[in-house]
Amino acid sequence: MSRLQITIATGDYDITRPILDGAVSPDGLDIIGVTMPSPQRHWRMLRHREFDVAELSLGSHCARISRGETDLIGIPVFPHRRFRHGYAFLPGHSAACNASDLTGGKVGVRSWQTTAGVWLRGILEEYHDLPVSAVQWIAQDGEDVPLNLPDDIRLSRVNPGDAVTDMCADGRLDGLIYPELPQQIQAGDGTMRRLFDDPKTSEQQYFRQTGIFPIMHVVAVRAELVEQFPWLPRTLLEVFDDAKRLAVKRLSNPRTVSLAWLRTLQEEEQALLGADPWRYGINRQNVETLDTFLRYAHRQGVTARPLTATDLFHPAVTESVPAYV
Numbered sequence: 464m465s466r467l468q469i470t471i472a473t474g475d476y477d478i479t480r481p482i483l484d485g486a487v488s489p490d491g492l493d494i495i496g497v498t499m500p501s502p503q504r505h506w507r508m509l510r511h512r513e514f515d516v517a518e519l520s521l522g523s524h525c526a527r528i529s530r531g532e533t534d535l536i537g538i539p540v541f542p543h544r545r546f547r548h549g550y551a552f553l554p555g556h557s558a559a560c561n562a563s564d565l566t567g568g569k570v571g572v573r574s575w576q577t578t579a580g581v582w583l584r585g586i587l588e589e590y591h592d593l594p595v596s597a598v599q600w601i602a603q604d605g606e607d608v609p610l611n612l613p614d615d616i617r618l619s620r621v622n623p624g625d626a627v628t629d630m631c632a633d634g635r636l637d638g639l640i641y642p643e644l645p646q647q648i649q650a651g652d653g654t655m656r657r658l659f660d661d662p663k664t665s666e667q668q669y670f671r672q673t674g675i676f677p678i679m680h681v682v683a684v685r686a687e688l689v690e691q692f693p694w695l696p697r698t699l700l701e702v703f704d705d706a707k708r709l710a711v712k713r714l715s716n717p718r719t720v721s722l723a724w725l726r727t728l729q730e731e732e733q734a735l736l737g738a739d740p741w742r743y744g745i746n747r748q749n750v751e752t753l754d755t756f757l758r759y760a761h762r763q764g765v766t767a768r769p770l771t772a773t774d775l776f777h778p779a780v781t782e783s784v785p786a787y788v
Contacts, residue, residue, distance in 0.1 A: 469515040472497040481706035489702050509607050516684045522578040526608035529766035536689045537776040540682040540703040540743045547583040549662030552639040555654045562591035568637030571627030574604040579642035582677045585759030603627045612764035675752045696777040745781045
């Protein structure tokens with residue numbers, strides 16, 4: 464019996480590495496694993512369909528689905544999640560103490576559609592008194608999918624040669640929402656600081672209040688493959704889930720990671736987030752997380768129409784994946 468050969472492009476994460484190194488070898492599939500940074504991977508899949516299966520920006524996937532684009536089929540696998548409170552920044556000399564102090568100011572983003580930005584703008588509006596309409600937004604990059612911004616949202620682009628990170632550091636912007644840590648923060652040069660002084664505590668409080676561990680990315684497969692091989696979406700969900708199980712098993716051995724208090728950190732995280740905070744599939748907690756994101760995305764003009772969590776995925780994979788302990 465011949466095996467289907469497919470390319471899978473993901474980030475180089477512990478929970479995807481068993482796919483990339485061949486530790487997970489499903490029946491009927493030969494997998495060629497590809498890793499690359501998120502912006503390049505997303506762009507190459509969305510613009511050129513270079514891979515059979517790829518990890519994608521949740522924001523871009525939602526935007527495409529809302530506009531009736533069905534050439535990429537979603538699978539409820541979430542290889543990248545991240546709390547976002549630690550990714551709101553101010554100039555180092557700023558007198559701002561709270562998000563609401565940015566009302567009327569200029570705030571930079573890498574792009575409007577970036578999933579990290581959708582999450583953090585929504586969180587600041589819903590929980591920290593900073594309406595999306597109360598800020599003049601300045602974007603660094605163009606968008607993967609066209610936007611239909613509400614009339615009350617003001618968005619413009621940087622001038623050629625400018626960078627929003629530098630503009631925040633030198634005070635030309637009043638704040639910055641960014642998906643990664645700017646170089647100025649990593650260098651600790653004092654030109655930029657975080658909006659939330661203790662982001663870990665803020666993020667833990669947010670989780671206790673909402674139960675949300677923000678989803679950043681989903682996995683999508685080319686529609687023509689699904690049409691030809693209807694079993695593929697379910698098989699891919701199982702492949703990613705098997706890889707995650709192997710990664711968690713490996714991580715349970717403290718000899719595999721060079722951290723003195725690894726087990727203490729794991730116990731702290733599990734006590735708050737539960738036994739499997741990276742759980743895949745359509746279940747109550749993931750649906751609530753995705754529906755919150757979709758509410759933010761539609762409010763911010765990222766999606767062209769309201770969506771629900773199940774609109775994002777192939778019907779064959781909308782059943783829950785059993786949790787493990």
